[in-house]
Amino acid sequence: MTAARAAGSVGSAGSAGSAETAGAAGGGARAPRRRPDLGKWFTWAALAWLFAPIAGMVVFSFNDIQGRQNVTWQGFTLKWYGQAFAYADLNQALLNTLALGVLTMLIAGTIGSLLGLALGRHRFRGRGTTNLVMFAAIAAPEVVLGAALLSLFLTVNVTTGFTTTLIAHVMFTLSFVAITVRARVLTLDPALEEAARDLGAGPWETFRLVTFPLLLPAIMAGGLLALALSVDDFIITTFVSGDTTTFPLWIWGATRVGIPPQVNVMGALIFGLGVLLAACNVLLARRRR
Template sequence: MSQSTLERPVSAETAPAARPRRRITGNGLLFVYTWLVIIWLIVPIVVMILFSFNDTKGRYNQTWEGWTFKWYGKIFEIEDLTKALWTSLAIAVISSIVSAALGTGIGYALGRYRFRGSGTLNIVMFSTISSPELIMGASLLSLFVSANLGLGYATITIAHIMFSISFVAAIVRARVVTLDRSIEEAAADLGATPWTAFWKVTFPIILPAVFSGLLLAFALSIDDFVVTNFTAGSVVTFPLWIWGSTRVGLPPQVNVMGTLIFAAGVLIAVVTNIRSRQGKRD
């Protein structure tokens, strides 16, 4: 082999390609951050579901001792806990329905019309959303005491309606703002009265927002502790019972009830999502 061949430089075509360095882009960081937040939110739920199958030998569910399904058959074994759960469910159903009805009217008015006092109403509505529950609970307690209202089921329901209306109104308002008014105008041109146009045209369009607000009001009601603690009196709801039992330990039935409530919420969300997609395709 000649010296000229040995000294010939390697061309760019024959040189091995350098491996590109992997760089973490903004999208990659956002992807990792999103999954870390999701995992952080899911871990407590997974622990709750896991301990609903815990084969604990005592009354309280504190350490993992094995798998069992027996607690699902004994879910209503503790009478006080069962009563507290049904109390919370009844209050949540009533307050969510009333909040959805009142909040839909407020949200529709704020999204469609400009009237004197609408700005003040917006401020009051979002102040209710952003105010601490401690302040709201104390103020509602003062209101009920000054009005000589005995604390109990009625005061809890009124309190839950008061803080849920704003959430429903905000969701409905956001949907009404994006509503195409030409659809209602077409209904009016065809002879529909304003009331008929609302129920036949407008309401079916904003119904998903109304249903979302109703579900949010239900979740806020059944989960509320601070405001309920101020306005409950001698009535014990599901969160209040759990808080009282944490001093000695939670029974497995609490995890079972929490798991079933969570599963029902996920099922409703999945069915609603499927139906909304089918509606868009149609």
């Protein structure tokens, strides 16, 4: 009995000591600190850096300014949206820009798509050199391209204007379309075209029913990219436009003597149109899923 009681006492004391030790260890442990999510903060900072000027442009498009300096807030108004097309030279610049963009999209889209298809599908002499020229045209600074094109037009005694601007826009956007389509061609499955030929389709039917639908997204992407680059271009256009004024050139000339409210209004409208198109694209993608 005495030995049993002694063993029980020792066991109880050991259990109590283990519990106290565990409690002390648990009380002394600290919860790990959460490290700040630097990636999240960097993302928000980058977005703020990108969209702060756009937000300022949209806000000041509603500013009731007096004079030509639109740099201080003087009240809310919508009258500038009613006078967005009040300047005849602005309207002409917008028409020139739209015409150049659409023509560039059609011409560069067609030639660039054919060139991209040839570079991605066929092997011919000079293929590597052509690829190098395509990438060099993208990597070259626009100042160099603009100066080179102006020198070319002056050498052959061509008067700069709308036509030379269109030629320049097609030349520097062609590479973007060709490389976009070429990248898509390289990912096509040859078995699809082989299956079409096995089923009796000729070369034209195979291209029309199989190849072209598969390339259509890349062709549209390249064409829209050419349109955006043409509408946005300023440097090359400055060299070769002559007496033709585009929207970027009009904005640059207008801001030299002030900041007309129409500049912010047109910028806000163009940005809103871009947001609307992006939203429609997202909605269509969700419906397809």
